[in-house]
Amino acid sequence: MQNIVLFGPPGAxxxxxxxxxxxxxxxxHLSTGDLLRAEIAEGTTLGLEAKKIMDMGILVPDExxxxxxxxxxxxxxxxxxxxxxxxxRTVAQAEALDSMMTENGIKINGMIALVVDDEELTKxxxxxxxxxxxxxxxxxxLIRKRVQEYSTKTMPVADYYTKQxxxxxxxxxxxxxxxxTHICNVIDKF
Ligand code: B4P
Numbered sequence: 001m002q003n004i005v006l007f008g009p010p011g012a013x014x015x016x017x018x019x020x021x022x023x024x025x026x027x028x029h030l031s032t033g034d035l036l037r038a039e040i041a042e043g044t045t046l047g048l049e050a051k052k053i054m055d056m057g058i059l060v061p062d063e064x065x066x067x068x069x070x071x072x073x074x075x076x077x078x079x080x081x082x083x084x085x086x087x088x089r090t091v092a093q094a095e096a097l098d099s100m101m102t103e104n105g106i107k108i109n110g111m112i113a114l115v116v117d118d119e120e121l122t123k124x125x126x127x128x129x130x131x132x133x134x135x136x137x138x139x140x141x142l143i144r145k146r147v148q149e150y151s152t153k154t155m156p157v158a159d160y161y162t163k164q165x166x167x168x169x170x171x172x173x174x175x176x177x178x179x180x181t182h183i184c185n186v187i188d189k190f
Contacts, residue, residue, distance in 0.1 A: 001106060002027075002081040002190055005088070005097075006183075007158065008114035009150045010143070011121040011128070012172045013179060017114070018085040020180050025187070028076045031085040032065045035072070055135045057145030059089055059153060066096045073100055084108075090153050094160045109190040111161040112183055114172030118147055 004027070006014045015031060022029050036054065039047030046064065053060045069087055076082070088094040101107050116124075122143050129137030136142055161167040170182045 001079070002109050002187065003084070003101065003106060004081070004187060004190075005084045005108055005111040005161070006114070007111050007161075008172060009116065009118075009121055009154075010146045011125040012114040012116045013176070014085045014114065016176060017180055017183055018083050020176075021083055021183065021187075024184065025081065025083075027081045027083040028072075028079040029083050029085060030069055030072050030087065032068060032087040032089070033085070035068045036060065036065075055142075057136055057142045058149055062090055062092045062096070065089070066093060066100075069097065070100055073104055088157055089150075091156050091160055094157050108161075108166060110166045110168060110186070111158070112186055113158060113167065113169045114179070115169050116172040118144075120173055121147060 002025070004021070006018055006021075008014050015033070018029050018031065021027055036047070036050045040051045040054075041047070050060050050064065065087060069084075073082065084097070088097050097108065122140060125137045125143045126140065128134070129139075136146065158167055168186045170179065170186065172179060
């Protein structure tokens with residue numbers, strides 16, 4: 001069983017590459033962004049609260065996303081492996097993930113970080129915003145807020161995995177297929 005954390009700033013290609021990894025390796029995809037958007041679409045209380053926060057470009061509270069991930073791990077006892085996309089986004093979430101893994105007798109094999117500069121991120125998200133209908137992709141100021149939130153709260157998660165000897169970085173600019181090949185090369189060595 002392999003459990004991978006796909007890491008990177010908003011727009012780095014995590015969702016894009018996750019889809020390809022699921023097709024190739026049969027991982028169960030756990031994207032906190034997708035789980036939150038599903039709650040919003042269903043109009044749940046959690047979704048209504050999360051929408052307000054996401055539309056401000058800031059992170060939703062740790063306990064909300066940790067609870068969602070915990071439920072999904074427990075709901076998939078037969079999984080060949082999990083791909084964590086957009087989670088953990090804070091050190092507290094990373095610690096909670098380690099506890100959940102231990103509790104379920106599994107572990108994180110490695111974190112793969114997609115490295116993309118801020119200018120390219122802004123460009124990609126504004127393009128996605130033209131068709132995605134996502135309020136958080138439609139305005140440059142909000143995108144900058146999300147990137148800033150990533151720098152202050154999420155970047156320390158990379159150090160957390162580096163200390164465990166589990167961090168690998170990959171250039172996230174270029175052809176999607178080429179980046180995918182680099183990711184697979186790292187996974188195949190885990
Ligand atoms: P997410 O849904 O995780 O959104 P994201 O980071 O913007 O998406 P992603 O990075 O997967 O997009 P991709 O690069 O694939 O989070 C949204 C919000 O939810 C957060 O701001 C936060 O409020 C909340 N949230 C989620 N998880 C949370 C957590 N754990 N804790 C607290 N809050 C949380 O795609 C971007 C675009 O780039 C696409 O259009 C794609 O086509 C394009 N692209 C991809 N690769 C490319 C390439 N190589 N070249 C050119 N374009 C490329």
